[in-house]
Amino acid sequence: MPRISWKAAFEAARLHPCLPLLLRACRTVEQAQVELRWLLKETPRSVRQACVLRSRHVPLQYVIGTQPFGCLDIVCRRNVLIPRWETEEWTTELIAGINGSVLSSVHGGIKIYDLCSGTGCVPLLMKSQLQCDAHFTAIDVSRHAVRLIRLNLNRLFSKGGSPADFRIMQRDILHEYPPIMPDGRIDIVTCNPPYIRRQDFVTDVQKSVKLYEPKLALIGDLEFYQNLLDHWLPRTDSFVYEIGNMGQFDFISKTVRQDPNLSQIWNVGLKFDSNNSPRCVYGFKSENTRLDYRKIFQNFGNIMHSCK
Amino acid sequence: MQRIHQRWFRTQIVPQIKRNKLPPRPKFTPDLEPQCVEAFMHGGRGPGGQKINKTNSKVELRHIPTGIVVKCQETRSRERNRQIAREKMAYEIQKYNNNGISERDISLKLLHSQNKRSKAKKSKEKYAKHNLERELMKRGQELEDMEVIKKMASKE
Numbered sequence: 039m040p041r042i043s044w045k046a047a048f049e050a051a052r053l054h055p056c057l058p059l060l061l062r063a064c065r066t067v068e069q070a071q072v073e074l075r076w077l078l079k080e081t082p083r084s085v086r087q088a089c090v091l092r093s094r095h096v097p098l099q100y101v102i103g104t105q106p107f108g109c110l111d112i113v114c115r116r117n118v119l120i121p122r123w124e125t126e127e128w129t130t131e132l133i134a135g136i137n138g139s140v141l142s143s144v145h146g147g148i149k150i151y152d153l154c155s156g157t158g159c160v161p162l163l164m165k166s167q168l169q170c171d172a173h174f175t176a177i178d179v180s181r182h183a184v185r186l187i188r189l190n191l192n193r194l195f196s197k198g199g200s201p202a203d204f205r206i207m208q209r210d211i212l213h214e215y216p217p218i219m220p221d222g223r224i225d226i227v228t229c230n231p232p233y234i235r236r237q238d239f240v241t242d243v244q245k246s247v248k249l250y251e252p253k254l255a256l257i258g259d260l261e262f263y264q265n266l267l268d269h270w271l272p273r274t275d276s277f278v279y280e281i282g283n284m285g286q287f288d289f290i291s292k293t294v295r296q297d298p299n300l301s302q303i304w305n306v307g308l309k310f311d312s313n314n315s316p317r318c319v320y321g322f323k324s325e326n327t328r329l330d331y332r333k334i335f336q337n338f339g340n341i342m343h344s345c346k
Numbered sequence: 347m348q349r350i351h352q353r354w355f356r357t358q359i360v361p362q363i364k365r366n367k368l369p370p371r372p373k374f375t376p377d378l379e380p381q382c383v384e385a386f387m388h389g390g391r392g393p394g395g396q397k398i399n400k401t402n403s404k405v406e407l408r409h410i411p412t413g414i415v416v417k418c419q420e421t422r423s424r425e426r427n428r429q430i431a432r433e434k435m436a437y438e439i440q441k442y443n444n445n446g447i448s449e450r451d452i453s454l455k456l457l458h459s460q461n462k463r464s465k466a467k468k469s470k471e472k473y474a475k476h477n478l479e480r481e482l483m484k485r486g487q488e489l490e491d492m493e494v495i496k497k498m499a500s501k502e
Contacts, residue, residue: 073401076422098401106403106423123388123403123424124395234396242393256396282395312386315394 039065059089063246073098080104095246108163113190117182119255121159124311125230125280128318129160131338132228132278133167139333140170147171147203148329151220151274153211153229154178154262156255158187160228162194165204175205177218180254184208212265224274225329231262233282260289263319267293271300276322276331287319291343294321302345305332309339363457369449372440374432382435383408386424387417407431414438 042061050057050067060070060077073092074085080102081088088101099105099114106112107121108130114120140148148170152161155176165174176187187206195201209218234243234256247256263286266279281287287308294300303325309318320338322331324345335341387404388394404419405427416438418431441448 069402072419076401080422097399099399106421106425109423109425111423119396120399122395123386123400126424230396232396238393238397243397244399247397247399251399280395282397311394313388313391313394317395 056086056089059093062093063095077102095249097246097250100250105157107157107159108167110159110163110166110194112157112159112162113186113193114157115182115186116250117180117252118186119156119230119251121157124313124317125160126163127311128278128280128309128338129163129228130167132226132334133164135334135336135338136164137167137169139330139336142170144170144328147173148225149173149175149220149222151175151177151224151227151270153227153270154231154255155187156183156230158183158190158206160230161204162187162190165195165201171203173203173205175207175220177207177209177211179208179210180252181208182252183255211269212261217269220273223328224270225276227266227270227274227277228279229262229266229277230280232256232258233262233280233286235259235283260286263289266290271304275327275329276320276334278318278320281316281319284316287316287342290319290321295343301343304343305341305345306343307335307339307341363453363460365457368453368457371433371450372436374436378409378436378439381410383410384428384431403427405431407435409435409439412439412442414442 042065046067047058047061050061050070053067053071054074057067057070057074060073061067064070064073074089076098077085077088077092082103083101091101092098097114097120099120100116103113103115104111105114105121107126112121136148150161150164150172152158152174155161155178158176161174161176164172178184178187184206191201191204191206195204207218211218232255236257236259239248239253239257243256263279266277267290270277279290291306291308294304294306303323304321305324306319306321308316309320311317318339320335322335324332385406385408387406388400388402392398394400401422402419403422403424404417405424407416407418408414409416414435416431416434418427418434420430421427437448
């Protein structure tokens with residue numbers, strides 16, 4: 039990373055006394071000005087204090103306390119991963135797909151599981167936007183995350199007590215025995231698992247993420263995708279998992295393709311984000327399902343493996 | 347309704363502009379949507395996803411038939427920025443269709459100068475009134491003084 043030139047620092051200081059502090063995290067004066075504008079508008083503490091925190095690379099969302107996610111404002115706290123724009127993007131597209139094809143009178147409502155929920159942003163946005171009846175289950179290992187999901191849920195949908203169609207569970211989906219047994223079939227499993235490989239963590243990851251966001255929610259490779267194949271595939275009709283690199287997609291698609299049973303019933307697709315990086319692996323069954331998944335995932339991504 | 351002012355020396359109609367009766371802001375109609383291309387600027391290539399915590403929420407909207415480009419980064423929410431970009435775009439398109447003139451802008455400018463004028467008028471009136479009062483008081487005091495002096499002179 040190039041050093042900040044003293045010229046830039048002086049220019050920033052002339053514009054606002056706190057601006058040079060932001061330069062350390064933002065790198066350019068324009069970006070720092072944008073952030074300062076947001077801080078002036080939204081920070082709960084003094085602007086100077088907020089800028090000092092930012093100069094120590096504390097993420098902006100922890101300083102301000104919230105992160106917009108779709109039309110919602112999600113509360114963010116230390117020890118819980120901040121929702122990313124990539125997640126926001128695929129969640130909105132998934133919601134558009136469901137709203138465009140599922141009738142509002144689905145018998146009993148659709149059942150959605152969100153694993154590695156973090157702030158609970160994905161099911162919360164779905165709850166606020168889906169036009170059909172739906173039951174949500176958010177699962178996370180971390181007690182901080184579970185507490186935050188409850189807080190966000192109560193903050194956003196607190197009218198008349200906590201909603202009955204939203205379950206929150208603190209479980210370890212990888213190691214818990216006996217594993218979680220959902221009652222009946224799940225319609226959609228969504229998950230944003232930790233997917234940064236340990237060797238990439240040192241080189242690729244931004245400083246503020248490295249210093250302040252929980253490693254539990256960041257570092258991982260194939261274990262959650264293995265868990266998907268072993269545990270969730272037999273219990274669900276479709277899934278959407280966020281990925282960090284093509285290796286994780288190849289792992290899923292290869293396993294499905296080589297398995298004689300799975301390859302007959304599952305379609306697997308890949309979705310790119312608007313920065314043209316592979317971002318999601320998704321899959322659905324095309325027979326014996328309640329919903330028309332082919333229509334839901336029509337504009338979602340490209341199907342890479344199609345069952346016969 | 348426009349109020350009409352008539353002055354005695356010439357018959358000139360001065361339309362008054364009211365804050366709540368400005369020409370409306372142009373609306374972004376649904377049929378403009380297919381003519382526009384939307385792009386989200388996340389700032390270059392490199393790693394993404396959980397590795398980077400980008401706060402950049404810039405939205406760029408391009409209207410293909412006219413080639414107008416509008417950018418928006420007012421808020422942290424991309425949803426809100428998209429709405430604001432559409433409002434800006436509607437304004438730009440109306441201006442383009444009207445040879446670079448926006449009626450609302452002109453009215454706002456007139457309103458501004460009108461407010462300024464009325465403010466100046468009010469302050470002028472106020473000063474005139476105060477000056478008059480001061481003058482009267484001065485004169486009254488002078489009269490009082492004269493009377494006192496007269497009384498003293500008559501006593502002696």
